[in-house]
Amino acid sequence: MNRSDISIGDIVIRAEREDDRREVENLIREAFWNVYRPGCREHYLITVLRGDPAFVRELDLVMEAGGRIIGQNVFAEAVIEADSGENVKVLTMGPICVSPELQRMGLGKRLLDYSLDKAASLGYGAVLIEGNIAFYGKSGFVPAAGLGIRYNDLPADADTPFFLCRELKPGYLSGVTGAYRTPECYYVSGEDAERFDRSFPPREKLKLPGQLE
Numbered sequence: 001m002n003r004s005d006i007s008i009g010d011i012v013i014r015a016e017r018e019d020d021r022r023e024v025e026n027l028i029r030e031a032f033w034n035v036y037r038p039g040c041r042e043h044y045l046i047t048v049l050r051g052d053p054a055f056v057r058e059l060d061l062v063m064e065a066g067g068r069i070i071g072q073n074v075f076a077e078a079v080i081e082a083d084s085g086e087n088v089k090v091l092t093m094g095p096i097c098v099s100p101e102l103q104r105m106g107l108g109k110r111l112l113d114y115s116l117d118k119a120a121s122l123g124y125g126a127v128l129i130e131g132n133i134a135f136y137g138k139s140g141f142v143p144a145a146g147l148g149i150r151y152n153d154l155p156a157d158a159d160t161p162f163f164l165c166r167e168l169k170p171g172y173l174s175g176v177t178g179a180y181r182t183p184e185c186y187y188v189s190g191e192d193a194e195r196f197d198r199s200f201p202p203r204e205k206l207k208l209p210g211q212l213e
């Protein structure tokens with residue numbers, strides 16, 4: 001699909017269906033391949049997330065145009081272990097992606113904003129993620145450290161510009177300080193991802209500047 005084939009009026013955001021799954025995994029693989037590491041694991045990650053109790057089925061969303069899936073986003077429940085001793089329920093999000101040839105047209109922001117509104121309508125109070133503020137900042141995310149939230153076991157003074165927060169209910173995290181815990185289901189093994197990737201057409205892994213690993 002070309003950029004000129006997309007008409008904004010034709011775009012639909014809807015729940016992922018079971019028969020979308022392979023198309024979604026292909027899309028994720030295309031979008032993440034060689035972006036954060038040589039190859040990627042996110043297409044395997046989503047298969048693990050879908051089967052996890054933390055996964056929020058109502059927020060398993062795809063963006064479709066012309067009968068093709070061109071974007072997706074998912075969420076899982078997570079907690080902040082607050083310094084008060086309380087566990088504060090929050091969401092985490094991702095993988096989120098847009099088809100590579102359709103990026104930087106505003107589609108990612110549209111999908112993200114829709115997803116956040118839907119998460120708010122389900123009663124969730126805040127979303128904490130790892131991501132680039134250049135994209136997420138446009139949708140109201142701020143560095144979580146500024147709110148007194150630490151990233152897993154990192155100390156309070158660690159430099160965590162990638163760790164971002166968006167309140168869905170204003171004031172939900174007021175007075176809350178503590179450690180955010182990435183849900184266990186996000187820690188997938190490289191070997192398992194590698195094995196899963198063999199069910200896709202072979203693709204070259206490249207070490208590129210800007211990758212995280």
Ligand SMILES: CC(C)(COP(=O)(O)OP(=O)(O)OC[C@H]1O[C@@H](n2cnc3c(N)ncnc32)[C@H](O)[C@@H]1OP(=O)(O)O)[C@@H](O)C(=O)NCCC(=O)NCCS
Nearest residue numbers: 031032096097098103104105106107108109130131134135
């Ligand atoms: C990240 C992603 C979902 C963004 O979707 P998109 O449709 O390209 O984003 P949008 O066009 O809606 O971007 C909105 C704004 O966010 C910012 N932005 C988006 N992508 C950016 C990037 N890669 N670097 C810096 N700023 C970015 C820009 O300000 C952009 O507005 P502009 O194009 O007018 O400058 C998409 O690029 C993608 O699928 N990337 C690969 C997978 C990935 O990295 N997912 C996120 C993991 S945390």
